[in-house]
Amino acid sequence: MDFLRPASWEEALAAKAEHPTAVPIAGGTDVMVEINFDHRRPEYLLDLNRIGDLYEWEVGEESVRLGASVPYTRIMENLRAELPGLALASHTVASPQIRNRGGVGGNLGTASPAGDAHPALLAAGAEVEVESVRGSRRIPIDEFYTGVKRNALAADELIRAVHVKKADGPQQFSKVGTRNAMVIAVCAFGIALHPETRTVRTGIGSAAPTPVRARAAEEFLDAALEEGGFWDNGKIITPSVAKQFAELCSAACNPIDDVRGTASYRRHAVGVMARRTLTWTWESYRGTRRTSEGAA
């Protein structure tokens, strides 16, 4: 095994081009487990810890450019207003020790369906900035996950940052596990209300071969909210609408039975989380509407 220690992003890209099988390591919270247990013996480890750029973030007009290695702890502390869904999801990652090392770049690189960041990224809307010596491109999050632990990266590409749309409305994240810490999601659900476009986006984790959106549920809810004038009148969501939304979210799952839970449990739990998080976000939306009307 060789340990490659590029001092700059350009050096990292050159190393990855020269050794496409090199395994990038940043926080190490996935890669080191595989090495410790002898599940993986990469020919090259490509250490990204020296590349300071990957630990920075910028808050822009429309979106946040989040460096691939920004630890979850930093996201929780600094980006709760701009990226509330991702901040909530970050807080459910493992433990303080792991959150101090791991970041969204690793979640995307591993592309496990159980990665905690994915539902939040899908719901918020995001693009993954990847680069190789051939050039840079942005992959929409909806096209990023291509299979179980597979993503749209080419062999010579590295993840540099993820551009996440700033929240224009309430967001929530919910996760089922056996305790509040150190838990791989049995299943997870993210939701983001987008009042500016009068749309709702979702993300489901650990209940299909890849993280997925519940598109039929989103379309149903968008239409129901529009039809009832909900965005304007700020009424309570009709229970039948919430129920139908939950059922469509369950239907978007394609889960398996495994040690953490059965397929039918996952489907059921995703429906429950969908209904709850819709209620939480909608109540929050109604609250901000009342406040802004009261102030006006």
Next chain:
Amino acid sequence: MRVNFTVNGRPQEADDVWEGESLLYVLRERLGLPGSKNACEQGECGSCTVRLDGVPVCSCLVAAGQVQGREVVTVEGLADYAKQRAEGGCATGACGSAGTSLDEAKGWQAKGDSQTGEGGELSPIQQAFMDAGAVQCGFCTPGLLVAADEMLERNPNPTDADIREALSGNLCRCTGYEKIMDAVRLAAARQSEGV
């Protein structure tokens, strides 16, 4: 490969390090510092918690090559680290003579009475663990000490929820955590009273 880094305030060099080796392995097997414990090797248990550039991490998940040029504090250096911090000095050792030498660290033990800790040089959190009876088999203790000490540095007046969250990455299979909670509360109270 060779790795040069700072351990408990003193520069150290580890040779013949395998590229896939963890920081934990280097600390225990190459530098002879067995205080950080090796249990799960997957970041679940927190027994191997050390400070890396001040930040608590699982040393089993840090590749040895990643610590080149960086600063690590282990449980063996905790007493000195806390002392330096209390004196307003430089606890990491980057500024001179402070720190714990490898020989001191290897031979580190609670001096004085091993039951009460009296007469020894312990960090306040170590003393509080002894006073509160927060140690049974002791395997999880080093990780808990490092994690709890860091929390008290950051958050001198923690709520019970703060303590539980800060220690949520450290598993203990003996005590049921109540005595550990007592110990951290005790250390926090002593810290705020300046005892």
